[in-house]
Amino acid sequence: MKKSNKIVIALFSIVIMYGCTHQSTNSDISKLNLKGKVKSIKEFSYTCKSKLIGDSVTYLKAERKREEIEEYYPEETSLNNDNILFFNEQGCIEKINLFTDGDIIFYNNRYEYDKDNKRITEYEYKYNSSKLAKISNYIYNDENLLKKKVIDNANGSPYGYIEYVYDDNDRKILTVGYRAGKGIIYKKNYKYDGNSNLIEFSLFHSFNDEYGSGDEGRRFTKERYKYDSNNNIISKNMIASGEKPWKTFAYQYDEQSNLIKVIETDTGHILGNGYVKEIDYLYTYDDKGNWVTQVKLEKKSPDFDTVYENGNFVKKEITPKKTPKYYIERSIEYYD
Template sequence: MKKRILSLLLFVFSAFLWGQSKNDTEKVGLKGKVKSVEITLYQAFEENGSVKKKAPLEQGIYDEFRLNQFRLLHRLGAIKHFVDFLGQIIPCYITYNQDGNITTLVAYPKTDREYHKSFQYKENQIIKQQTHDSEGTILEITSYEYDSQNRLTKEVFENKRNDGGVIWKYRYNDKNQITESDYYDIDGTWMGKEIYEYENGNLARKITRNDNGQPFVTASYTYNSEQKLIRIDFEAKNNFTHLSTFTYNENYLSEEKMLIGNDNGILTKYNNNQEITSQITLSTNEEIIFQYTYDDKENWITMTTFEFGKPSRIVERKIAYYP
């Protein structure tokens, strides 16, 4: 039953829980009135002292399996900023409306994994998201409902591939903070609950309970005197433990350390644009270096990664702007 719950949790990943006020361009750090973004990845190599690119790659920074693992941990409460940053880097073409929200996305174009997403809004709130394949066959539909205070109260995810899905219902306190979310199978069978506890106005704990009412995941949050998140302790019923710590340079996140078990983990470093500059695998001390070039809006348009001192990947972003 637990595996069934975890698979359902993967289907619905609500960004509103961790940043409801931002539009989609702000969530990914884009500046200016962005109209569209095209992302292409290439394998890189060095020749005569210059970094050059080979044919385009068909997958992103992370493969889908690993990305889904990270998304599940995030959904359960283990926030990872490096996943928010690197997880968006896949071969794709994205369009935005003038409010800065996504209207269409074509992922993995011209491959056997190609899929399309479309997004519908009402008064700047998303009300429907639909996924279809390259031939137009609908694969997934997610619909959203809000109350009179514009708070998300219900999500319905329908998996058209197998007639499965999940329903989420949300409740809030008088401070408009989410306090509970119940999730159901698409047939209405109750599957479990997420409970949110607050201290001094900050989220202190997130507890996920299974259909027996027993907690199987608990995430606890610690803040500094400036109310910035500095630590997440994550523990699952199967003795899986996970620790994340965050270090700041004034108002900017500068380091994020993720530890799984005793010595396995990743140290990620950021610049003041909140772009990754380095990732170190702690168990091996192997480091990936990230270098960027920028357009006149200060959005990065190329990212080059270096592993073992040699170029490994080039990411290009073609960004178009509204006049």
């Protein structure tokens, strides 16, 4: 069976939380669908403009984006900001910088590993600063699975911890987050198919709700996934309450398991205004087969525009057109 490449267009999702913490021999490099011995990778996003050259349309980067990129990716979580990742020679992430509002670093983490290349310590720094904010220590069970992540403030006082529970097949089935002085603040449940692909993820509300919303311990969201024969996610349903999805995603991939199309459908179940978005991703590649530019094209139905008529601004439905939304540029440095 072909190995799953579910993290296909980066902005580096689940690897950030669980990279190189499992007994698996797969490195963060392979989980990110990267080829070669990558030393660092930088992704910066820009607005995008199109230019007609002959009979062909070319897409060019324009201004640097200042906000987060909307998330359309299959994974449970995604970090959608400009970023720089640094890897050790074994392919595990050593350092992460995430940027906001241009070049301000709002997320700066560094990681240390043991002789078996398992993550053992995480250092989190303050917003746009070199001052340490938190230190996390990773604890493993006898089967070499991550058992507990203990988080302390820089002054040594406890911040909280996260516990992980596994089934008989070494698959994570429960994550419980604790905050010092508050107890349990969230729970995450995971279910799998026969190929050990995640098919259901559930997140439960804070169990210590300081705002008195009455939602303590209630399910906040549920996601369900389906896969193709290459173990790529081909559909995701997002469910807020009950079992009726309020938003669905369908995914298509190229032969290298890079995401090339997303169909997003908002059913109107929550907000009452349904829509369908069709998103295409275009790539260029370096000589190792890693993409170095990505263009996102989007078409939304129904689509609206505001026009000026008879002295008033009027919102009118228009014929949807596929337009460029952003341009991501990647710089990849290799060890070899």
